[in-house]
Amino acid sequence: FDRVVVVGAGLAGVRSAEELRRAGFEGEIVLLGDEAHLPYDRPPLSKDVIRGERDETTLRPREFFDEQRIDLRLGAAARSVDTAARTVCLTDGTDVGYDELIIATGLRPRRIPGTAELAGVHVLRSRDDSRALRAAIAPGARALVVGAGFIGCEVAASLRARDVDVVLLEPQPTPLASVLGPEVGSLVARLHTAEGVDVRAGVGLTELRGAGRVTSAVLDDGTEIEVDLVVLGIGSVPVTEWLDGSGIELDNGVVCDAVGRTSASHVWAVGDVASWQLPDGGRKRVEHWTNAGEQASVLAKALVTGEADRVAQVPYFWSDQYEIKIQGLGAVAPGDTVHIVRDDGRKFLAYYERDGRLVGVVGGGMPAQVMKNRMKVAAGVPIEELLAATA
Ligand code: FAD
Numbered sequence: 396f397d398r399v400v401v402v403g404a405g406l407a408g409v410r411s412a413e414e415l416r417r418a419g420f421e422g423e424i425v426l427l428g429d430e431a432h433l434p435y436d437r438p439p440l441s442k443d444v445i446r447g448e449r450d451e452t453t454l455r456p457r458e459f460f461d462e463q464r465i466d467l468r469l470g471a472a473a474r475s476v477d478t479a480a481r482t483v484c485l486t487d488g489t490d491v492g493y494d495e496l497i498i499a500t501g502l503r504p505r506r507i508p509g510t511a512e513l514a515g516v517h518v519l520r521s522r523d524d525s526r527a528l529r530a531a532i533a534p535g536a537r538a539l540v541v542g543a544g545f546i547g548c549e550v551a552a553s554l555r556a557r558d559v560d561v562v563l564l565e566p567q568p569t570p571l572a573s574v575l576g577p578e579v580g581s582l583v584a585r586l587h588t589a590e591g592v593d594v595r596a597g598v599g600l601t602e603l604r605g606a607g608r609v610t611s612a613v614l615d616d617g618t619e620i621e622v623d624l625v626v627l628g629i630g631s632v633p634v635t636e637w638l639d640g641s642g643i644e645l646d647n648g649v650v651c652d653a654v655g656r657t658s659a660s661h662v663w664a665v666g667d668v669a670s671w672q673l674p675d676g677g678r679k680r681v682e683h684w685t686n687a688g689e690q691a692s693v694l695a696k697a698l699v700t701g702e703a704d705r706v707a708q709v710p711y712f713w714s715d716q717y718e719i720k721i722q723g724l725g726a727v728a729p730g731d732t733v734h735i736v737r738d739d740g741r742k743f744l745a746y747y748e749r750d751g752r753l754v755g756v757v758g759g760g761m762p763a764q765v766m767k768n769r770m771k772v773a774a775g776v777p778i779e780e781l782l783a784a785t786a
Contacts, residue, residue, distance in 0.1 A: 396422065396494035396495050396661075397422040397423060397494055398422055398423040398424075398425065398492070398493055398494045398495075399412075399415060399420070399422065399423070399424050399425070399493065399494065399495045399496075399497065399698070400425045400427065400483055400491055400492075400493035400495075400496050400497070401424065401425070401426045401427065401496075401497040401499055402427050402473045402476075402483060402496070402497070402498055402499060402500055403427070403428065403498065403499035403500040403501055403634075403666070403668070404426050404427065404428025404430070404434045404467065404469070404499075405428075405434060405437070405499060405501045405666065405667075405687075406434075406436065406437070406454065406666065406684065406687045406688065407499040407501070407665045407666025407667065407668075407669075407687040407688075407690065407691055408426055408428070408434070408497070408499035408665075408666070409426070409434045409454055409455065410665075410687060410688045410691035410692070411497050411499060411665055411691040411694060411695060412424050412426050412463070412465045413463065413465075413691070414691045414692045414694070414695030414696070415695045415698065415699060416463050416464075416465075417692075417695065418695045418696050418698070418699035418700060419699055419700070420695070420698075420699045422494075423464075423466065424463075424464065424465045424466060425466045425468065425491060425493075426460070426465050426466065426467045426468065427468050427471040427472075427473060427483070427485070427491070428467070428468070428469050428470075428471065429470065429471065429472035429473075430469065430470075430521065430522075431469055431470050432453075432469070432522055433453045433454070433455070433456075433457060433467075433469070434453070434454045434455065434467075435452045435453050435454055435522055436452040436453075436454055437452075437520070437684075438684055439452045440452065440519060440520075440521075440522060440524070440525035441519055441525070441546055441549040441550050441553060442549055442553055442715050444522075444525045444526070444529060445525060445528060445529050445532070445550065445553035445554070445557070446553050446556045446557060447529060447557065452522065471485055471487075472485060472486045473485060473486075473500075473637055474486045474637055475637055475638075475640070475641065476496065476637070476638060476641045476643070476662070477641070478641055478642055478643065478659040478660070478661070478662060480492075481493050481494065481496070481661060483496065493661070494661065495661050495662075495663065495698060496661060496662045496663065497655075497663045497664070497665060497694070498638070498643075498649055498657070498662065498663065498664040498665070498668060498669070499664070499665050499666045499668065499669075500633075500634040500635070500637070500668050501520075501633075501634055501666060501667045501668055502520065502631035502632060502633055502634060502667045502668065502682065503520060503631060503632060503634050504518035504519065504520045504524075504627065504629075504630075504631050505518075505627070505629045505630045505631060505632055506518060506627060507541075507600070507603070507627060507629070510603055510609075510625075510627075512607075513603060513605055513607070513608065513609050514605075514607060514608040514609065515531065515605070515608050515609040515622075515623065515624055515625060516603065516609050516625045516627065517531065517624070517625065517626045517627065518626070518627050519546055519550060519626065519628070520631065528550075528626065531624055532554065532557050532559060532624070533559075533623075534557065534558040534559070535558060535559070535560070536559045536560070536623040536624055537559075537560045537562075537620075537621060537622050537623050537624070538554050538559045538560065538561050538562070538622065538623065538624040538625070538626065539561075539562045539564060539612050539620065539622045539624070539625045539626070540554070540561060540562070540563045540564065540625075540626045540628060541564050541600050541612075541625065541626070541627050541628060541629055542564070542565065542627065542628035542629040542630070543563050543564070543565035543567075543569075543570030543571060543583075543584075543594070543596070543628070544570075544571065544573070544574065544628055544629075544630065545571070545574070545714045546628040547563065547565070547570070547626070547628030548563070548570055548571065548583060548587065548628075548714065548716050549714060549715065549716055550626050550628060551563045551587055551592050551716075552587070552590065552592075552715075552716040552717050554626075555590050555591060555592060555717075556717075559624070560591075560593075561591075561592045561593065562592075562593045562595060562620060562622075563587060563592050563593065563594045563595065564595050564598055564599070564600055564612075564614065565594070565595070565596045565597075565598070566597065566598065566599035566615075567580070567596065567597070568580070568596055568597050569581045569583070569584050569596050570583045570584050570587065570594065570596065571583050572596075572729060573729055574727075574729065575723070575727060575729070575757055576727075576728075576729045576730075576731065576733050576747075577729075578733040578735060578745065579733060579735075579743070579745050579757055582735070582738065582743045582759065583716070583721070583759070584596060585740075586716060586717065586719060586741060586759070587716070589741070590717055595614065598614050598615060598616050599614070599615040600612060600613075600614060600615065601613040601614060601615045603625060604619075609622060609623075609624075609625050610622065612625065631667075631682070633645075633647065633648040633649070633667070633668045633680065634668060635648065635649060635668065641659070642658075642659055643657050643658055643659045643662055644657065644658035644659075646670065646678075647670060647680060648664075648668050648669055648670035648680040649664035649668055649669050649670060650670055650678065651663070651664050651669050651670060651671045651672065651678075652671070652672050653671060653672040653673075653674070653703070653705060653706075654693055654694060654697035654703050654704070655669060655671065655690060655693065655694035655697065656697070663694055663698065665687065665690045665691055665694050666686075666687040666690060666691070667680065667681075667682050667687065668680075669690065671690065671706070674705065674708075679726075681710065683710065683711075683712040684712070685707075685710070685711045685712065686706065686710060689706045689707050690706055692704075693705065693706050708773050709724050709725055709769050709772045709773050710724070710725065710726055711723065711724055718760070719741065719742065719759045719760040720759070720760060720762060721757065721758070721759045722757070722758055722761075722762060722765045722766070723755060723756070723757040723758075723765075724755055724756045724757075724765060724766070724768060724769055724772050725747065725753075725754050725755025725756060725772040726754065726755065727747045727754065727755035727757060728747075728749075728754075730749075731747040731748060731749050731754060731755070732747070732748040732749070732778075733745050733746070733747055733748075734746040734747075734748060734778070734782060736782070736785045737758075737761065737764070737785075741759070741760065742758075742759050742760035742761055743758065743759045743760075743761070744756070744757075744758045744759075744761050744764050744765070745757045745758070746778060746781060746782070748778040751777055751778055751779070752775040752776065752777060752778060753768070753771055753772055753775060753776050753777075753778055753781055754772065754775065755772060756768040756771075756772060
């Protein structure tokens with residue numbers, strides 16, 4: 396094959412293009428991105444950028460793409476794909492032909508219907524979102540963060556650093572309960588409370604009110620709070636509507652095998668939009684930074700050499716909240732049994748157990764203690780052994 400087209404110039408798209416070169420592909424690479432900016436990194440958008448400590452998060456300078464002979468086309472949005480003719484149709488009406496196609500269109504944040512026109516209501520996915528939120532911050536402002544997932548928790552922490560009053564709303568019993576379970580979630584809640592965040596867990600949002608601009612929020616416990624600013628952190632959805640009717644199988648993202656192949660020949664998918672097959676036969680979409688790069692490397696190798704590596708056996712994620720770096724190893728799930736083995740009031744370490752074995756480790760402010768467990772998580776060591784060692 397001579398020409399690979401990558402749709403989506405985020406982390407997964409850029410890494411895929413890079414990894415194709417690293418795997419020895421000498422042909423043409425076209426990287427299409429609908430945003431106007433050079434490809435950039437997203438993690439700082441909810442952290443340093445909101446805190447006003449950093450502005451630029453570009454992944455690679457323009458020269459890098461030229462040197463690597465990656466034909467980066469910005470402001471180029473794919474509208475549809477014809478898998479029989481092997482062409483991608485852009486919104487400007489032009490077509491781009493491919494021999495192999497890589498889908499890397501990521502996610503878009505979920506919104507509450509009817510709030511898009513209300514000024515003062517923000518979401519956070521893109522660089523533009525992040526700058527808009529930063530510009531809306533004034534010391535002493537009253538912010539409501541809806542949803543205490545990773546983005547909501549990070550935004551709450553960053554807003555506190557800017558002297559904003561924050562109410563953090565979460566319908567689950569604790570922040571991060573749906574990803575890390577309520578035990579670790581309650582430690583995260585304590586961290587936010589200690590920093591002055593008004594954490595309201597077990598409470599949902601009924602309605603945002605205001606004429607043109609949001610002025611108050613009605614919560615489902617009946618209270619109404621006055622707000623200047625609302626940030627929605629209520630999850631994201633895969634950007635796949637441009638693939639409707641293409642015949643490519645979709646099911647909460649693009650359905651892929653264990654190296655990124657989709658149901659259509661010569662079409663691959665990678666990163667947050669892709670639901671890759673797991674070793675146990677299941678499938679999962681992973682919305683973490685490290686995964687995008689690991690998948691890109693596996694996919695590129697499979698595409699160029701036909702070799703089928705696997706993505707890392709032990710997935711890794713991190714989240715920065717205040718000075719605490721929360722880190723996780725392993726495919727932890729909210730149903731796992733959680734053993735909190737260290738807790739000094741702020742920093743903590745937790746082991747996640749399934750069927751008597753260690754499946755993951757999550758720590759707050761304990762990087763060495765988390766990372767040294769990689770082999771143990773990979774091996775699934777009996778939890779009793781570990782607990783005895785830490786007792
Ligand atoms: P994206 O980065 O979303 O890139 C997809 C790109 O495709 C976008 O530029 C989009 O505009 C473009 N696109 C969409 N549709 C089209 C189309 N039709 N045509 C052309 N282009 C299109 N992960 C961690 O592990 N730790 C963290 O601390 C962390 N912090 C984060 C903070 C924020 C605010 C966000 C948003 C994410 C964070 N993540 C974090 C997650 C991490 O950034 C993502 O996993 C990563 O960005 C996924 O990369 P991606 O390329 O799959 O998707």
